[in-house]
Amino acid sequence: DTAVSQTPKYLVTQMGNDKSIKCEQNLGHDTMYWYKQDSKKFLKIMFSYNNKELIINETVPNRFSPKSPDKAHLNLHINSLELGDSAVYFCASSPTLAGMGNEQFFGPGTRLTVL
Amino acid sequence: ILNVEQSPQSLHVQEGDSTNFTCSFPSSNFYALHWYRWETAKSPEALFVMTLNGDEKKKGRISATLNTKEGYSYLYIKGSQPEDSATYLCAFAGTASKLTFGTGTRLQVTL
Numbered sequence: 001d002t003a004v005s006q007t008p009k010y011l012v013t014q015m016g017n018d019k020s021i022k023c024e025q026n027l028g029h030d031t032m033y034w035y036k037q038d039s040k041k042f043l044k045i046m047f048s049y050n051n052k053e054l055i056i057n058e059t060v061p062n063r064f065s066p067k068s069p070d071k072a073h074l075n076l077h078i079n080s081l082e083l084g085d086s087a088v089y090f091c092a093s094s095p096t097l098a099g100m101g102n103e104q105f106f107g108p109g110t111r112l113t114v115l
Numbered sequence: 116i117l118n119v120e121q122s123p124q125s126l127h128v129q130e131g132d133s134t135n136f137t138c139s140f141p142s143s144n145f146y147a148l149h150w151y152r153w154e155t156a157k158s159p160e161a162l163f164v165m166t167l168n169g170d171e172k173k174k175g176r177i178s179a180t181l182n183t184k185e186g187y188s189y190l191y192i193k194g195s196q197p198e199d200s201a202t203y204l205c206a207f208a209g210t211a212s213k214l215t216f217g218t219g220t221r222l223q224v225t226l
Binding site: 004031040041042043044045048050055056090097098099100101102103104105106107108109 | 146147149151157158159160161164166202204206208209210211212213214215216218219
């Protein structure tokens with residue numbers, strides 16, 4: 001059983017399009033995250049939800065909008081895609097807040113390529 | 116901007132060698148320090164989460180120590196094996212909710 005799953009695994013699209021990436025966890029965790037792995041392989045937090053409530057919203061363009069319909073899902077919608085959005089996006093979850101000693105479980109990543 | 120630094124950036128050792136890496140983080144507002152192992156084409160997997168100054172954790176041949184007063188953590192691998200080849204990430208929690216990741220130490224173990 002996959003603990004944290006993401007779809008799609010690969011996404012190739014044209015500049016200007018709108019796309020979504022879905023994330024689901026079956027671990028019963030309260031907290032979910034979106035990270036972007038940049039060109040230097042660095043993991044940067046984008047958003048975090050705790051019990052469906054947004055608790056972290058880093059300096060991310062307004063074109064990125066997360067949505068958490070329930071505790072098990074955290075989707076990422078991206079409007080008007082730009083070349084610089086090309087990256088690998090990782091979803092993660094933890095039982096509660098990561099700073100309270102809870103390890104994070106990562107999904108397999110979604111490689112987004114904007115042409 | 117939080118500085119979480121890892122050294123060395125990369126490391127190449129022979130099978131059987133023991134090795135260690137360093138993670139440096141701010142010594143104020145400490146909540147937790149995480150270590151993750153990230154193999155190529157896979158996702159990061161948690162090794163340790165430490166929350167108390169002086170914590171020492173061990174999993175098989177891998178162990179970690181934590182000094183929150185001076186802001187560093189060491190990860191040790193005893194008797195490295197080729198399957199230990201991966202990038203080792205540390206992540207610092209300066210608040211309850213957010214992890215800031217270091218850039219990682221890439222370890223390659225050859226026969």
